[in-house]
Amino acid sequence: MSLTVGVLALQGGFHEHLTLLHQASQHIQSTDSQAQAKQFVFSEVRTSEQLAQCDALIIPGGESTTISLVAGQTDLLEKLREFVKVNRKPTWGTCAGLILLSQQANATKQGGQELIGGLSVRVHRNHFGRQIESFEADLSLPFLSSASSTEDSPSPTFPGVFIRAPVVEEVLATDDVQVLAKLPGRVDRMKPGVSQASIMDDSGDIIAVRQGNVFGTSFHPELTSDARIHAWWLREILRSKGQA
Numbered sequence: 001m002s003l004t005v006g007v008l009a010l011q012g013g014f015h016e017h018l019t020l021l022h023q024a025s026q027h028i029q030s031t032d033s034q035a036q037a038k039q040f041v042f043s044e045v046r047t048s049e050q051l052a053q054c055d056a057l058i059i060p061g062g063e064s065t066t067i068s069l070v071a072g073q074t075d076l077l078e079k080l081r082e083f084v085k086v087n088r089k090p091t092w093g094t095c096a097g098l099i100l101l102s103q104q105a106n107a108t109k110q111g112g113q114e115l116i117g118g119l120s121v122r123v124h125r126n127h128f129g130r131q132i133e134s135f136e137a138d139l140s141l142p143f144l145s146s147a148s149s150t151e152d153s154p155s156p157t158f159p160g161v162f163i164r165a166p167v168v169e170e171v172l173a174t175d176d177v178q179v180l181a182k183l184p185g186r187v188d189r190m191k192p193g194v195s196q197a198s199i200m201d202d203s204g205d206i207i208a209v210r211q212g213n214v215f216g217t218s219f220h221p222e223l224t225s226d227a228r229i230h231a232w233w234l235r236e237i238l239r240s241k242g243q244a
């Protein structure tokens, strides 16, 4: 028995995701006894026929408008909506992928853009600035700090890569959406006029959310060599299938 995990490969960082998925599954196979028998198959997805073979899917970072435009040229966009919202198969979106998985998006291209949906949130595109304002931040990701952390990556923080990244500006269904991580410290403490109160209120921008089987991150774990989130996500897939 194998589980097919697809990576949407229309544009963006699909190749990098596949590399980390392989790394993560090797780690899981060597450490988790329950998962040892389980063979993951990883595949690039460009057509609805390929999507139909998948038990789970990653939508990579890149450019959300391009990805939905290309998917909309065939029946793939509709099939993606079915995969995520009707079948509720495990799906993870990074950056542009998070935008596509959101119910609503602000700061979209003129005339709006097609989304897939699945996460009851509203994102703000490019919240963290333009390409040249890309940055890395050490993230504290409490959801990783269970038994799922690996000895290879003892650091409790995760290298968060933000490139024209969206923020979750509003959770639309607070009972259903779990906020998994925030990025604090965006208040410029040195700026004149920044009050003590706003510093105290700086609880942070929402950068990782989950609603059942649908997971989204503003940042790009696939652009690091740290496979912890991929390993965590593969284990969540096994769990949702009752196989771990």
Ligand SMILES: NC(=O)CC[C@H](N)C(=O)O
Residues within 6 Å of the ligand: 060, 061, 062, 063, 064, 065, 094, 095, 096, 097, 099, 125, 126, 163, 164, 165, 166
């Ligand atoms: N690095 C990224 O994935 C950027 C996403 C981009 N802002 C978009 O709208 O698609």
